[in-house]
Amino acid sequence: MGSRDTNGINTDTGKSGQGEGPGGEHHIGAPEIWTRTRGDMATRVTRDDYARYIKDIRFIAEVEGSVVLATKSRYMFDRVDGEHKRLIQRLWKAHDPRKRQVRLICWATQGGEFSDLVDDPWSVTESPDDAGQAPSAESPVGRDRDDQSFDTLVVGASNEKAAHLMRHIAEGGEMPARLVLLHGRQGTGKTHLLTALQQAVDTGNSGRRVVFMSAEEFQTEFVSGAIERDTRALKMRVRSGDLLLIDDLQWIANAPGTDREFFASLRAVTAHGGLVVLTADAAPGELTGFSPRLKSELKGGASVEIGLPDEDMRRAIVRMHAGLHRRKAPDFLIDDDMVERICRRVRGPGRELTGVLASLYMEAGIGQHAPTLEMLDRVIRSHEGEQRPPTLDLIKRATTQVYAISKTDLTGPCKAQNVTYPRQLAMYLCRDMTPKSYPQIGNAFGGRDHATVIHAVRKVKRLLSEKPETAGDLEALREAIFDLQAN
Numbered sequence: 001m002g003s004r005d006t007n008g009i010n011t012d013t014g015k016s017g018q019g020e021g022p023g024g025e026h027h028i029g030a031p032e033i034w035t036r037t038r039g040d041m042a043t044r045v046t047r048d049d050y051a052r053y054i055k056d057i058r059f060i061a062e063v064e065g066s067v068v069l070a071t072k073s074r075y076m077f078d079r080v081d082g083e084h085k086r087l088i089q090r091l092w093k094a095h096d097p098r099k100r101q102v103r104l105i106c107w108a109t110q111g112g113e114f115s116d117l118v119d120d121p122w123s124v125t126e127s128p129d130d131a132g133q134a135p136s137a138e139s140p141v142g143r144d145r146d147d148q149s150f151d152t153l154v155v156g157a158s159n160e161k162a163a164h165l166m167r168h169i170a171e172g173g174e175m176p177a178r179l180v181l182l183h184g185r186q187g188t189g190k191t192h193l194l195t196a197l198q199q200a201v202d203t204g205n206s207g208r209r210v211v212f213m214s215a216e217e218f219q220t221e222f223v224s225g226a227i228e229r230d231t232r233a234l235k236m237r238v239r240s241g242d243l244l245l246i247d248d249l250q251w252i253a254n255a256p257g258t259d260r261e262f263f264a265s266l267r268a269v270t271a272h273g274g275l276v277v278l279t280a281d282a283a284p285g286e287l288t289g290f291s292p293r294l295k296s297e298l299k300g301g302a303s304v305e306i307g308l309p310d311e312d313m314r315r316a317i318v319r320m321h322a323g324l325h326r327r328k329a330p331d332f333l334i335d336d337d338m339v340e341r342i343c344r345r346v347r348g349p350g351r352e353l354t355g356v357l358a359s360l361y362m363e364a365g366i367g368q369h370a371p372t373l374e375m376l377d378r379v380i381r382s383h384e385g386e387q388r389p390p391t392l393d394l395i396k397r398a399t400t401q402v403y404a405i406s407k408t409d410l411t412g413p414c415k416a417q418n419v420t421y422p423r424q425l426a427m428y429l430c431r432d433m434t435p436k437s438y439p440q441i442g443n444a445f446g447g448r449d450h451a452t453v454i455h456a457v458r459k460v461k462r463l464l465s466e467k468p469e470t471a472g473d474l475e476a477l478r479e480a481i482f483d484l485q486a487n
Contacts, residue, residue: 030067033095034059040091043328044358045084047148047195052217053079058121060105060114067092067100068114070107070121075220077106087362094366147324148195154316154350158307159189165304166193169243169275170200172208178270179301180277181249181284187351188306190279194245197277201243211241215251219258226257238265242274249280253289263294276301309350314343321354329367338376344479345380356383389434390481392444398480399426411446425477427453428460433481 034057041054053076060068069088071077080088081104093099105111107121150170155163162182169175182190198210218238225231238244244265252258269276280287283305284298309317322334334357346352359379364371390398400407403422410423423445430441431453438450445453463470 030062030096030100031059033092034067034069036095037088037091040094041084041088043147044087044091046191047212049079049084052076054084056122058107060121061117062100063103065100066103068103068105070105070111070114072122073108074106077104080104090362090366147321148192149199150196152320152324153189153192153196154309154313154320156310156313156316158309158313159193162190162193162304162306165302166197166277167200169277170197170204172206175275175302177300177302178273178275179266179297180275181298181301181303182277182279182306183281183283183303184306185308185349186281187349188308189350190306191247193306194247194277194279197243198245208242209240210243210245211238212245212247213238214247215249215262218246218262219252219255222258222261231261234261235265235268239268239272241269244269244274244276246276246278249278250282250287250289253287255289256291259291259294263291263297266294266297311343314350314353315339317350317353318342318357321357325357325361325367329361329364331370332361332364332367333370338371338373341373341376341479342380345482346383347483352383356380359383390485392430392434392436392441394484395426395430395433395481396444398477398484399423402477402480411444413446424456424459425474427456429474429477429481431457433478 089102221234326332363375438453442448442453
């Protein structure tokens, strides 16, 4: 059993408690809660981020009602505190009956505060159970994590060549070049393809050894080794594999020392019959900040472009990842209306679509509740940030497109029902979506007075309560407005 000292520090490092907590609640030790939380993190962050930043975080103590977790270095602390702390807190509270706050520290700079409790939190190697089934840095994140496998890869015109090539490599097929570069804008699935390739090779019993790291990690390890005047560990790691996978090559641009070491590593791997697969945000000829010989090496390899997904692919991506969330939470049901709303409103690459789904999963209580359109709208608004309101002209243009009427009809004196109804909807949305006054809106619609706009707004509000289809008409018009804003 642990104890609590006079400073309010609980040094309990036990596993599942054998007694009862407050109110007869079964006690779960804080270290075990961290183990469970870390296991959850493995399914919610990228393979690289888990292996590099999350896996080695240690539970230190409970201090005055907060739990203290530590990273080894300042670099790791900055990354976790900036990008993952909020998710760690949410997942911790999901397991912790006491809903304690998480305090993250950097052991290198703040560890002295707890040195009387723990000499070195990393002196004891954790078992797989203690590590929340944490994967090794050279293996896919979690054998139970299949959200970046070939099975979950949505293939379409934008990525079919790259997907076919990665499967070919996984199957051990002959290659015309020993270096391959996948290129495309951020979020188009390049990391997914690398991870799928790694998993397929690792589970295929081919005997090939895969080394997977990001270019940022390569640079960090090289710089650390250079400071210590010993880069042997990096050389051994990178050159030990038959298949070297490097993600986000652009990270090492404009770094001459790293450039030289990277070039030497590529040559060493390929000279011994190995294969190198890289990803970058531009084609070999368009990459900047690299030495001429490294650019020449890249141009001498095979390159495949990955484009943005088309509309069918976007829908398939949303449905696929919603299904992955539903494996953990059966109530996380995304209907067709939600799929369409996500695809219309979120116009970025596939990563942005899956990011909205992950946020919706959190909004729904980590999958404990069924998601609603209201939840989805909150998530999308947060995703979009503070978006400028549409202009009155843009709302009018969207209305003419949706209802196939001319701008002259919309703003003119025509009183036909097929014109007055769209006009009233447009006036309502001008009032609802912009800060413009009634007179300003009236002036934009052919110089009508403010009373006409007030009448239109009241009419639409009444129709919303009397005719359910009016809400759908408004929503279709809103979506058309969002589409025009995005383009």
